[in-house]
Amino acid sequence: MPEGDTIHRAAARLRPVLGGATLLRFEAPRLAGPRPRVGERIDSVVAIGKHLQVNFSGGLTLETHMRMTGSWHVVAQGQRWPKAPHLMRCALVVEGYQAVCFSAPVIRTFPTAARGTASDPIVHLGPDLVLDNGSAEADAAVVAVCVSRMRGLDPGTPIGEVLLDQRVGNGIGNVYKSDVCWIEGVDPFAPLSQIDEATRTRLIATASRLLRVNLGPGRRRTVAEGLAVYGRRNAPCRRCGAPIRKDTRGELARITYWCANCQT
Ligand SMILES: [Zn+2]
DSSP: OOOOHHHHHHHHHHHHHHTTOOEEEOOOOOOOSOOOOOTHHHHEEEEEETTTEEETTSSSEEOOOOOOOOEEEETTOOOOOOSSSGOOOOOEETEEEEEEEOOOOOEEEEGGGGGTTTTTTTTTTTOOSSOSSHHHHHHHHHHHHHHHTTTTTTTBBHHHHHHOOOOBBBSSOOHHHHHHHHHTTTTTTSBBBGGGGHHHHHHHHHHHHHEEEEEEEOOOOOBBBBBBSSSOTTOTTTTTBOEEEEEEEEEEEEEEOOOTTOOO
16 A cells, blocks of 8 residues: 555656657546646646645646545556556646556645645645655754644544544655564554653654655665565564564544554
8 A cells, every 4th residue: 555655656756757848639428526637737746645636737736646546647649558447546747657546535626836735735734744854953853743743633543543544644654654664563453542742743743654665766664674564464464473463443443553562
C-alpha cells in the first residue's frame, strides 16, 4: 500500500516526463472539479505526504490521493498500460509518454491560487514527514508540530490510529505505523492518553527518519533485516521471539502487525 515515501518516488518518476511538457490529452472519468485544457503546460509535480499534485499553467492543480489502492505509472507511447483500462482514474498524455493513475479513490482539481485556503483539500494536513527539513533543529520543530496536533484528538484513540491521522503528520501508512510502534516498544492499540509526550515524540521522529531513509532505491527497510513486523504474521519477533500477530481493528479495519509480548 502506498506510504508517503511511495508517493515521493512516484513524483520523482513523473517529474522528468511531465515537467514543462504540453498537455496533449486529459482523461479522468471520475474527476471532481474543472478540467485542465489541452495545450496547457504542466508546471510541476509535487508530492505532499500521501498526496500527489500536478500543477497546470491554466491555474488548476490536479490532486490525487492514493489511499490503499492507487498508483501512478509512466508509460511510453505505444507501450501497454500495466493495469486494466477500467481501473484508469486519470491519464495525462504528453509528447512520447502518458502518465496514468490507476485505482486512486480521489481525483480532483482546485484552483492553484486556493492553496492554503479553506478550498485547498489538503490545508488541514499536518506536516509532511517525508521532506528533508535541512537540519536537526528543523526536523525537531516539525516533530513538535505533529505532537502538538495530537492534543486536539480524542484521548481514547489508539496510538496506531493517531499515527495514521494525516491531520497530525502526513506520510505514515500501515507499514510504518506497525513497524514504528514495534521499534519504540509501544502497543499500537494503547489509547493516546496512555502515551506520554516523550514517547509520542519518538514515534513521530522515528517514522519521519524511516520514511526518508526509504526514499532511495531498493526494498523498504525499517530494520537491518527488512521490515520489523509488517507482513510477518506468526514469524518470530526480532526482539523477543514471540510470534508476530496481525489484526484488523477499528472503524477503517486497518491492518496492524505487532508483538503482544514486548510491545506493552
Ligand atoms: Zn516481541
